[in-house]
Amino acid sequence: MFLEEVMNLPSGSIITFDKGYVDYARYEAFSEKSIWYVTRLKDNAQYEAREEFDIPDDADSGVLKDEEVILYYGKNKEQEHRARRDCLLGQRKRTSV
Numbered sequence: 652m653f654l655e656e657v658m659n660l661p662s663g664s665i666i667t668f669d670k671g672y673v674d675y676a677r678y679e680a681f682s683e684k685s686i687w688y689v690t691r692l693k694d695n696a697q698y699e700a701r702e703e704f705d706i707p708d709d710a711d712s713g714v715l716k717d718e719e720v721i722l723y724y725g726k727n728k729e730q731e732h733r734a735r736r737d738c739l740l741g742q743r744k745r746t747s748v
Contacts, residue, residue, distance in 0.1 A: 660686055675724035675732045682732070692736065697723045700736075713740040 657666055662685035670691040681688050692698075698720040706714050716738035721731045 657681065657686060658684065662686065665689065675722050675730070678722075678734065679732045682734075697728055698734075698736070699723070701733075714738075715740055 657664075658680065660666070665687045666681070667689045670693050672690070673693060673696075678688060700718050700720050702719045704717040704719075706717055714737065716736070718736050720734055720736045722734055724730050724732065
């Protein structure tokens with residue numbers, strides 16, 4: 652199974668992967684083992700914001716929001732995964748021709 656080897660990482664590990672891989676049950680398993688992940692949230696993800704955190708004054712100016720969310724998944728969206736959602740100002744790469 653994709654990312655199965657991740658479950659053998661030590662607690663406190665941080666992984667990243669593309670938003671093309673979405674398995675909230677797997678994300679929950681990562682969190683239960685204190686394996687932290689970073690990925691982009693799909694546009695059609697169903698979630699509810701629970702708590703918004705203050706952004707420190709010394710944070711990068713591209714950080715727009717930091718919040719705890721509940722992601723809903725599974726049959727009839729009855730299962731929940733608690734996650735942190737950070738919104739960042741996107742920058743487009745500009746090139747000269």
